[in-house]
Amino acid sequence: MKKIDLDTPALMLDIDQFNRNLEVMRDRAARAGKKLRPHAKTHKCPEIAWRQIAAGNCAGICAAKVSEATGLADAGIADILITSPVTTPEKIGRLMKLHAGLPGLMQVVDNCDNASALSAAALQTGTPLPVLVDLDPEMGRTGIRFADAPEFGRHIAELPGLKLMGIQCYCGHLQHIADFQERKSRSQSYMNAAARIVREFRAAGLNCEIFTGTGTGTSDADLAVPELTDIQVGSYCMMDAEYAAVTGPDGRPLDCLYPPALTMLASVVSANHNGYVTLDAGTKALYLTPAAPPRVIRDGKVLPGWTYDWFGDEHGRLSFPGGEKLRPGSKLELVVSHCDPTVNLFDEIFILRNGEVIDVWKIALRGCCR
Amino acid sequence: MKKIDLDTPALMLDIDQFNRNLEVMRDRAARAGKKLRPHAKTHKCPEIAWRQIAAGNCAGICAAKVSEATGLADAGIADILITSPVTTPEKIGRLMKLHAGLPGLMQVVDNCDNASALSAAALQTGTPLPVLVDLDPEMGRTGIRFADAPEFGRHIAELPGLKLMGIQCYCGHLQHIADFQERKSRSQSYMNAAARIVREFRAAGLNCEIFTGTGTGTSDADLAVPELTDIQVGSYCMMDAEYAAVTGPDGRPLDCLYPPALTMLASVVSANHNGYVTLDAGTKALYLTPAAPPRVIRDGKVLPGWTYDWFGDEHGRLSFPGGEKLRPGSKLELVVSHCDPTVNLFDEIFILRNGEVIDVWKIALRGCCR
Incomplete structure (x- = not known):
């Protein structure tokens, strides 16, 4: 798959x-x-x-x-x-x-x-x-x-x-x-x-x-x-956008040393406006640090000018520069704000090699807050 | 119990x-x-x-x-x-x-x-x-x-x-x-x-x-x-602190009409400072809306001057006025900021009548974000 x-x-x-x-x-x-x-x-x-x-x-x-x-x-x-x-x-x-x-x-x-x-x-x-x-x-x-x-x-x-x-x-x-x-x-x-x-x-x-x-x-x-x-x-x-926003020992972003291995796939649920669409990942799927919002990536590269904002418990708002057409059902890949509390929202993580799903690992300690 | x-x-x-x-x-x-x-x-x-x-x-x-x-x-x-x-x-x-x-x-x-x-x-x-x-x-x-x-x-x-x-x-x-x-x-x-x-x-x-x-x-x-x-x-x-902070049709807080039925019990894990302690409920257990933070209650009444702040993924910071002594292991009851994403962090909810646990209900749709 x-x-x-x-x-x-x-x-x-x-x-x-x-x-x-x-x-x-x-x-x-x-x-x-x-x-x-x-x-x-x-x-x-x-x-x-x-x-x-x-x-x-x-x-x-x-x-x-x-x-x-x-x-x-x-x-x-x-x-x-x-x-x-x-x-x-x-x-x-x-x-x-x-x-x-x-x-x-x-x-x-x-x-x-x-x-x-x-x-x-x-x-x-x-x-x-x-x-x-x-x-x-x-x-x-x-x-x-x-x-x-x-x-x-x-x-x-x-x-x-x-x-x-x-x-x-x-x-x-x-x-x-x-x-x-x-x-x-x-x-x-x-x-x-x-x-x-x-x-x-x-x-x-x-x-x-x-x-x-x-x-x-x-x-x-x-x-x-x-x-x-x-x-x-x-x-x-795993890495995340918070660590991508700080410098590492060589003065470059810390994610040059540890590039993001974790990403989230999300879909467009509504696209009735210019310049932004509504995604199916909100508070209940993606912990948002407003100072280090998720980064939108394509083929492993950050898309400049694309921004994710909070849009409720079920939804995110994805803004992007002109020229791009995103239809309902389009899928996007995000580097999440902060990996720990985001991982804690899911029961499993899909393991990829070259874009193919090769395994599924259980997040068995999900919800272990006691 | x-x-x-x-x-x-x-x-x-x-x-x-x-x-x-x-x-x-x-x-x-x-x-x-x-x-x-x-x-x-x-x-x-x-x-x-x-x-x-x-x-x-x-x-x-x-x-x-x-x-x-x-x-x-x-x-x-x-x-x-x-x-x-x-x-x-x-x-x-x-x-x-x-x-x-x-x-x-x-x-x-x-x-x-x-x-x-x-x-x-x-x-x-x-x-x-x-x-x-x-x-x-x-x-x-x-x-x-x-x-x-x-x-x-x-x-x-x-x-x-x-x-x-x-x-x-x-x-x-x-x-x-x-x-x-x-x-x-x-x-x-x-x-x-x-x-x-x-x-x-x-x-x-x-x-x-x-x-x-x-x-x-x-x-x-x-x-x-x-x-x-x-x-x-x-x-x-269920109700929460966000709805307690708005007025209802009679001009009183909306939680006079619908008082909070949902609360969270948390414990003190560290108490080495004056005026505040560290609780065992952080980002992974309690969704925080800074504008409507959790309210600390005792016998159903809000304790004035008691405030909960973010203290990391695993911890919360509970500040309180002088006079109170909270030791490690003390337990506190909170009205949560926003019920929806907080409930989504748990697998079960304990059902109380007069302070006794009479049942446990499964939050079976927890994590259903797809």
């Missing part, structure tokens, strides 16, 4: 570009002496996680939620880090159920009461839970202040149900800074501060074999930090 | 409030001599569609896409209107498969070529496809200009595979105008213009037994239009 014959809206992944992106990130990390710990929150797809592992140089896979980790474990993946705190009795119960059969499971923690609750629960399973101290790089989302880390680390190390493994520092707020040099300088400043915590932990006799962090946007900057052990990159395997 | 023991984020529907909302809308329409044709795009839940039918005074159920209509038909619903044009060969194929076994299926159309394609496909099934002319109330999304409607109607009526049933006019762009009087005046102006098309159709001998349209925001205004036969209301059964 050709991609143009897919029912729309449809998510498509070019397998050759996907494989090249896996190889480029793997090789860049390996040259710096770092491992990958790819984040499954991006793709929600165990098949992709397995291919990331098979590409080599992986320390494990990251999950954002217990439900994501459960889905990865169900697919046979052994080494999983949950990158956000797990705090309610219900979630701690589910985490412990997973922990009991999965020695390679790790959990971040950023609060003493939560650490005590995890310790008490893990003691009942008979095996300490491996944990990382989550550091807050002044993003304020999760994590503890750098200044509080040494004391918190000592506290964790003393809890009988936990096994301190190291630290996590993820600068989510820096990933999309447009200029690479500014992104690099800001990220390295936080990651070097986190590296000092690693050295303090080690000097205090605390186990700190893991220092994990970074994303696709800051990966090149952070690979220069000696203490960093592995990188939690996500978007590099 | 009590609602507070649910794993989060979780969608919850208060069954008594839901039933009252069904009754209020049903009775208001009935008093005006109109039927309801509730829109399933809001709830994506066949159980809810059946309860809307059971509440009485329904002409049928609306679907936005062929895949939604297929899901409703699979659940045994017979009278379904697809409210957006269906234009590609793949979708027309699926539509015809549905049409062959479902005489109560209707489809809107806004383009001559598309009408010809539908006619040709329906001829092959041996049964004409009932269609409505989709009018464009200067929203520009789908539909034809009012001035073109009579000629288009005559064209449709002559196509052997189609059976003209009437018109649709949906003013999606007016639903959230804050002031009821302005909303009423603008909506009635379009709906009265559409009513003139109804009279023109009838004067020309064209069948026009159906004039369908309106949403929750404009329903009270449009019930005064004599020719209107039924209303495509959606949000009234």
